[in-house]
Amino acid sequence: MDVISKDEFKELANHQADGCVSIYIPTHSSGVEVNEKYDTLVFKNNVQKARVQLTGKGYDVRKVDAILAPAVELIRDEEFWNNQSKGLAVFMSEKFFKMYQLPLSVKEEVLVNSSFLLTPLLPVMERRHRFYLLVLSKHACKFYEGDQFEMKKLEIAELPTGMDDVVPFELKEARQIHRRAGAAAGSAASVGASFHGHGSGLSDEDEYLLQYLKEVDQTLWTEVLHNQHVPLVLASVDYEIAYYKQISNYKHISEVSLTGNYEHEDRQSLYLKVKDKLAPYFREYSNDALKNYYNNSAKELTTSIPEEVIPAAYFSQVSDLFVQKDQRIWGKFDENNNSITINEQKQEDDECLINKAIIKTLMNGGEVHMLEKEKMPADTPIAAFMRYSL
8 A cells, every 4th residue: 555645745736747647446455356357457448548538639649658658567567466455546647657556445537637636545645543453362462553544463573472471381380389388388468479579469360461461561662652642442351451551651542442352353354343433533633624614604714615615725725625525526727817617517628626626725734624425514515614714
């Protein structure tokens, strides 16, 4: 999976040329689609569509071949197609070629224009809401890092793999010998206290568990968590979660947890469970922006009129831009004359004005929120909260 940096996004956003080709397709990492080379075929078909569009714009065959040459070469790369994520984005013009494997599925789409179509990239340009997941049991310990798109296991060499890693059998056996000897001498309590240096009153098993949890916590604190401020979700049985919260150095343990035994749960299943639990956390930033929009709707700081929103994005007025997922507004905006034309259907050389508004908002330091239709603050595909009133 490719992470698109701000500099890379700026490079794509600033690229202007005759015959900019943007191709998006959903892809597959396993299954019959990989075996039957389905993704390769879909991409090949979209390259052909791009060829038709380029030819239709009057470009000669040599220029069309030059623009599409890297894509044609990519079609032949079998290893590449056998190692896909959920989506693929490809951008090319003459002497320019970039591709990104995306952690989310995208709608199949091809567009030839004077700039690239970047709207489908918006979800991976939004704030990535990171979290950690710690799966604990007496016999296993696994640590993951995730966000709203994916989750991966972090391999930490020093992390105990279970309680026996911290409290070996020989130590437990020695403890039992001390217990028995102490009991025979009538001093079990004092021997038990001196063995570990404290008189907690806990059973041997609970003391071993606490020793193990402290070792886990100290390792994670030292290796990862000491400078982090993102939620840590615990997955374990109730009493182990309670113990861990009591002894942990980390101050951002989530109230959300997975209660039960997840020792043998696979990564994807775990991810789907924790992603569902963290849904409010993922929505929090957009929800705050929406609340701000509604609270200021009477102060002329909001608008849901495309003819107002789009120019405002160009002129650095937009603080938060709200766009409806998978929507397009076709037309032209003349920045020099501040004149806008919107067409119901795409006309020759029209641009997607939503795409332009997104790019301008991000480039000017604003935030963009892609929402489902029912979440939009108004019955329109685009709306904005302004830095200052129009």
